[in-house]
Amino acid sequence: MHGATHHLTALERAEALCQTRGVQLTPLRRDVLRLVLEAEAPIGAYALLDQLKASRPKAAPPTVYRALDFLLEQGLIHRLERLNAFMGCTEALEGHDHDHDHAHDHPHQFLICRGCGATREISDHAVEAAIAAAAARGGFSAPRATVEIEGLCAKCGAAKP
Amino acid sequence: MHGATHHLTALERAEALCQTRGVQLTPLRRDVLRLVLEAEAPIGAYALLDQLKASRPKAAPPTVYRALDFLLEQGLIHRLERLNAFMGCTEALEGHDHDHDHAHDHPHQFLICRGCGATREISDHAVEAAIAAAAARGGFSAPRATVEIEGLCAKCGAAKP
């Protein structure tokens, strides 16, 4: 299936990124990242832990949370606040030839389908600009925004109405 | 102090809104709403519970969560996903003469200061429009967005840089 090469590529990208930055994508962190990428939708820490235990019986909550913290710091994954779940960063791992330093913390938004749970990361400049303007108007500086848009994806929207 | 009349007014608005809708703002729900409004920043469910116990020793987690669920459904409060906390809805309770039906679920965004925790609700049409456009471009319909903008408020931005 195409997912395999897709994930391999993403993991290789992650590896390269970490080497460039002089940080270690250890086997544990790599495994957690792989599990996040293999999930079809954002996945919670304890679901990850369950799966991780298959190959690492010693895993405990701190095991997975520390790996997730690392991946978040490196911008390899994002956290979905509404879902208490995590997903891979499209920008960092499916690279559209962007500046890699940028991937550390780039403006992004999520489209979450309330029908099937499918979630997509986007990076909409108009949204980002409007938010920056609104923050400035409110006297806020150095804004970083959590934007999670919940609706029906094309597939679910066509099936239901 | 002016806070007292401010809160009284907000509670009276809530009362009127509930009567119009044929739902009950019971003493318990009213107490929880009052505590949310009295807090200077978004407040968590268990902090509310602690304060609620002062007047209602029998209160337990479901007590406060059920009241919060009601207040959320009626649009009298909002939930801040990043903080796991709640605050009063400026639009519904400090009424700018908007349509009251609108208050049930209106577009809104939050400005959260990472310095002092002060949080402000805004309703920025440009942000809302940009989000609606981005969602449509992604094939998503009926979008409702969680927008939480974290930065430094004017006070904290002036003190630190």
Place this chain on the structure above:
DNA sequence: GTGGCATTGTTATCTTATAACACTCACGAC
């Protein structure tokens, strides 16, 4: 080798949220 430093293991605990069931009370049907 010894002293840091990063990583992982291990145990315990904390915070946030919900499930499940019992009880009361108000209201209308009969």
Place this chain on the structure above:
DNA sequence: GTCGTGAGTGTTATAAGATAACAATGCCAC
């Protein structure tokens, strides 16, 4: 009257998400 019925609340227990604290390992520099 009394018998549902339903909304609201009380009560107990548990699920789900996250972190604190300390020990053990492995690696590299000196």
